Every structure is written in structure tokens, then in C-alpha cells.
Amino acid sequence: MFGLLITGVFFIGVVGGQQNASDASLSSAQGYEGSKVFSSVIANDRIYHDFLELRSQRKIAFLNDLMREKTSTLYFLVLQEDVVMVGERLQALGIPFYVVEEDLQSLLARENGGPQMFSNGLLEDGPFDLISYPSYAQILKHIDFYVKDPLRGKHVSKFIIGESYQGRPIVGVRFNRGHSEDKAVIFFECGIHPREWISITTCAWMIHEFSSNAAKYRDILDVYEVRIVPSANPDGYEYTKTHRFWRGNLRPSEKNPRCKGVDINRNFDVGEFCGPGTSQDPCNEEYCGDSPFSEPESHAxxxxxxxxxxxxxxxxxxxxxxxxxxxxxxxxxxxAKDHERFHRKASAGARAIREMSGKNYTVGPIAQTLYAVTGSSVDWAYEHGARNAFVIELPPTQAEARGAMGFIVMPDKIQSIAQSTFHGIRAMIKSD
Structure with missing residues (x-):
């Protein structure tokens, strides 16, 4: 259930809160006490544009992608200081809305309850524990462990593709049994949107498995060289320590000094630059940047x-x-010209996940399944050499997520999601 339908104003005390001019307060508040998640049905274009206007004023933040359907449910977050105003505005517009999450801060505390979540303690050598969300410094430390461990490191090496805006190395892990330089390559890009923590830990799980159990995956490692970049936007990922729903990188805007951050997945030179699904507003979380590849992360x-x-x-x-x-x-x-092959392979992966976990994945072209966006990494990779290119949106479904729970995945779910996802990827690769 979504919760209570709001038909009047909120009877909630409002206190001053911290706000910065990123797209929606969601991305910028350091604390979420009193913040709430709501839902509303986008029944027509007028309602959709009313919500876009609220978002442009940085009073709400969208928590889900709207599917290509006539009617979709929007989940959005409102900070404590804006709850009454947003409620009154939506009531005046005649738009029904529901309380989905009364206490976002409590939800975040449960997510952060995993062992050593973003620990400030000593960084110890060792494998990923796979039951918590590591900091970026911890990710690098774990990678060094796999590379240097004589029992694991024979086929494992580290590479650096570039530096983030703040100077962090963007590190990848390479797996190459036999050390052939002629193998076909599988490239995993993870965490380009840093608030999507489960994508980063899924790639951490794959790094652990390929390092520690290489013989188990000979069907892949004997045929392919595997490259994994576990956190393609490390500045943003570190920023989610205190700004949990941050989406972009951290480069300050020259157009508006109050704002920072570019959506790296809108900054590739493919399609019309800053076209559909993007924004030219540097305060919007889908800001495309000043020019194609203007960001060090996309350039890397x-x-x-x-x-x-x-x-x-x-x-x-x-x-x-x-x-x-x-x-x-x-x-x-x-x-795409390879549409039939893409669909067949994606369907093989989705079917394998369903057989293993019971989870159903929707399969289809990105623009036809969600909406059109320009400047994505997958489109650019496909048009610059990738024989096959896929975006995998991990669990839960939008209906199950109810907004915030899409990004907030409890640590005890990490391994099951990673295992079933890789099971699907493996089945897709075997479908060649």
C-alpha cells in the first residue's frame, strides 16, 4: 500500500533545513529528518508539467523514471522545510498524492547499519565483505588486495582510466587468464550514478568472484578478458556519504555558482547534445554539461x-x-540494426534470472522501454565499437521500490542481487 491519501495540508512542524541549489533538495540535504516520500499518479501531461515545475523550483526530487505508459506513478521526495508548501501547492492544483515513507531518516539508518558502512577507521587489506557498502577508499584497498595476493593475482591486474574532478583515480580491474592480448573484451561500467549503490557492490561481488574462484568461471575467463570499473563516478559516490541521493559528479557550474554536478550519463557525444531526457539547467540533476565529454569522468x-x-x-x-x-x-x-540479437540475448539473461530468483525483468530498447535520452554511455559505446551493449537496471521493480527503496537496498540483499544478476549475464554471454 502507498499509505494515506492527502486531502488537506500537512499538520507537521516545519523547521529550517539545509538546502543547496542542486536539482531538488533531495540531492543536496545532508540530513533527512522529517523528510518524506510521496507518490502521485501522472494521469496527463498537465500533471506531469506541474511536477516538473516543482522540481525546477527545487522543492521536490523525482525518485523514479516514468515508464512509457499513458499513466505512471511518480515517487518524489520532499525535505522537511518544504513539506507544508508542497502539500498546499498540490492541493491547490487538485493533484492527489500519497504518503509512501513517513520517516526517510530511519530508513537510511537501517541501510547504513551494515558492518563498517563508510567506516572512518583503519582500512585493512582483505577481500570485499559483500555485506556492507564500502567507501571508495575501501574499494581501492580491496582491489589492491586481490591484485597483490599471490593466490589470486596471477590473472588479476589494476588499471586507471583517468581522474575524477576532485582528483580521485578512476580504477578498474582486469581479468585475463592466459594473458592474451587478443581476447574479446567484456567491459562493466558501474556506479556512473553514485546514488545507485547496489550497482557498485554488484560489481564488487564480480571482482571478488573472478579473483577468488576463477576456475569456476572458465567458460568466461578462458574466452574473454573482463574489465570492471566498479565506481565510474568516485567523487559522487563519496558525496553520497552525506548526500545520499546525489546523481552527478561534483564539478561546480560556471554558469551558476550556486550549483554543481553534471549527469555523466548525459555527457557522451551521441545523439543531439543536451537533447531529450537531459537539461541545460546546471541546477538540474540531469544537467548534460557544457559540451560533450566536458567532464573528466565521461572523458575517462x-x-x-x-x-x-x-x-x-x-x-x-x-x-x-x-x-x-x-x-x-x-x-x-x-x-538498432542489431535489435534482434540484442533482444534475444537480453531475453536469455532475463529468463535465467527469473528461473533462479523468480524476479521478472522487462526487456526492450531503452527509448521504447523508458524514454529517450541523449548522451548515454551505452549508446556511445555501441556506436564506437561495442558489438553488444546493455543497460541492466537492478532490483527492485518500481512498484516494489515505492521511491526511496529503489536506491536504498539493505545490505543483506547485496549478495542475492549480485548472484542472480551475474547468473543472468552469464546466460546472456553463453547465448552466443
């Missing part, structure tokens, strides 16, 4: 793709959430 991924473009058989971008297995194009609803 571009170079990483070009290094292997002649051998790139799979480019797989992990996101959350929605249980979707999608493929090009993002920027047009026209079918």
Missing part, C-alpha cells in the same frame, strides 16, 4: 572504451533500479 570512460574498441564484445552498464534489461538506442525510438 571514453578513452577506456577506445583502448579496447576493436575487441569490445560487451559493454554492460549497471544501474538501479527497475528490473529492466535494455539495449540501444537511448536517443531514438528507432530499432
Amino acid at each position: 570512460l571514453k578513452n577506456a572504451i577506445l583502448v579496447v574498441q576493436d575487441r569490445l564484445h560487451y559493454y554492460i552498464s549497471l544501474h538501479a533500479y527497475g528490473q529492466l534489461w535494455m539495449y540501444p538506442h537511448s536517443y531514438t525510438t528507432e530499432d
Whole structure:
């Protein structure tokens, strides 16, 4: 159930709260006490544009993607200081809305309850524990452990594709049994949207498995070189320590000094730049940037793709959430020339996950399944050498997520999601 339908104003005390001019307060508040998640049915274009106006005023933040349907449910977050105003505004517009999550801060505390979640203590060498969300410094420490461990490191190496805006190395892990430089490549890009923590830990799980149980995956590692970038936006990921729902990088805007952050997955040079599904407003969380590849993070991924473009058989971008297995194009609803192969392979992966976990994934082209967006990494990779390119939106479904729970995945779910996702990926690869 969504909760109570609100028919009047909120009888909630309002106190001053911290706000910064990113797209919606959601992305910028350091604390979420008194903040709430709501839902509303987008029954027509007028209602949709009313919500867009509230978002442009940074009074609400969208927590889900609206599917390509006539009627979709929007989940949105309102900070404590804006709860009364937003309630009164929606009531005046005649838009029904529901309380979905009364106490977001409590929900975040439960998510953060995993062992050593973003610990400030000593960074110890060792494998990923896979029952918590590590900081980026911890991720790098764990990677070094796998690379240096004589029992694991023979086929494992580290590579750096570039630096983030704040100077953090964007690190990847390479798995190459036999050390052949001619193998086809599978490239995993994870965490390009840093609030999607489960995508990062799913890739951490794969790093652990390929490092520790290589013989178990000979069907992949004997045929392919695997490259995994577990956190493609490390500045943003670190920022989610205190700004849990941050989506972009951290480069300050030259157009508006109050704002910062570019959506890296809207900054690739594919389709009309800053076209559908993006924003030219530097305070919007889907801001496309000043120009294609203006961001060091997208530029680093571009170079990483070009290094292997002649051998790139799979480019797989992990996101959350929605249980979707999608493929090009993002920027047009026209079918890609490889549409039939993409659909067959994505269907094989989705079927394997359903048989293992009972979870159903929707399969289809990105623009036809969600909506059109320009500047995505998957489209650019496909048009620059990748034989196959996929976006996998991890669990839960939008209906199950009810907004915040799409991004807030409890630590005890990490391993089951990672295992079933990789089971599907493995089945997709075997479908060649």
C-alpha cells in the first residue's frame, strides 16, 4: 500500500533545513529528518508539467523514471522545510498524492547499519565483505588486495582510466587468464550514478568472484578478458556519504555558482547534445554539461572504451533500479540494426534470472522501454565499437521500490542481487 491519501495540508512542524541549489533538495540535504516520500499518479501531461515545475523550483526530487505508459506513478521526495508548501501547492492544483515513507531518516539508518558502512577507521587489506557498502577508499584497498595476493593475482591486474574532478583515480580491474592480448573484451561500467549503490557492490561481488574462484568461471575467463570499473563516478559516490541521493559528479557550474554536478550519463557525444531526457539547467540533476565529454569522468570512460574498441564484445552498464534489461538506442525510438540479437540475448539473461530468483525483468530498447535520452554511455559505446551493449537496471521493480527503496537496498540483499544478476549475464554471454 502507498499509505494515506492527502486531502488537506500537512499538520507537521516545519523547521529550517539545509538546502543547496542542486536539482531538488533531495540531492543536496545532508540530513533527512522529517523528510518524506510521496507518490502521485501522472494521469496527463498537465500533471506531469506541474511536477516538473516543482522540481525546477527545487522543492521536490523525482525518485523514479516514468515508464512509457499513458499513466505512471511518480515517487518524489520532499525535505522537511518544504513539506507544508508542497502539500498546499498540490492541493491547490487538485493533484492527489500519497504518503509512501513517513520517516526517510530511519530508513537510511537501517541501510547504513551494515558492518563498517563508510567506516572512518583503519582500512585493512582483505577481500570485499559483500555485506556492507564500502567507501571508495575501501574499494581501492580491496582491489589492491586481490591484485597483490599471490593466490589470486596471477590473472588479476589494476588499471586507471583517468581522474575524477576532485582528483580521485578512476580504477578498474582486469581479468585475463592466459594473458592474451587478443581476447574479446567484456567491459562493466558501474556506479556512473553514485546514488545507485547496489550497482557498485554488484560489481564488487564480480571482482571478488573472478579473483577468488576463477576456475569456476572458465567458460568466461578462458574466452574473454573482463574489465570492471566498479565506481565510474568516485567523487559522487563519496558525496553520497552525506548526500545520499546525489546523481552527478561534483564539478561546480560556471554558469551558476550556486550549483554543481553534471549527469555523466548525459555527457557522451551521441545523439543531439543536451537533447531529450537531459537539461541545460546546471541546477538540474540531469544537467548534460557544457559540451560533450566536458567532464573528466565521461572523458575517462571514453578513452577506456577506445583502448579496447576493436575487441569490445560487451559493454554492460549497471544501474538501479527497475528490473529492466535494455539495449540501444537511448536517443531514438528507432530499432538498432542489431535489435534482434540484442533482444534475444537480453531475453536469455532475463529468463535465467527469473528461473533462479523468480524476479521478472522487462526487456526492450531503452527509448521504447523508458524514454529517450541523449548522451548515454551505452549508446556511445555501441556506436564506437561495442558489438553488444546493455543497460541492466537492478532490483527492485518500481512498484516494489515505492521511491526511496529503489536506491536504498539493505545490505543483506547485496549478495542475492549480485548472484542472480551475474547468473543472468552469464546466460546472456553463453547465448552466443
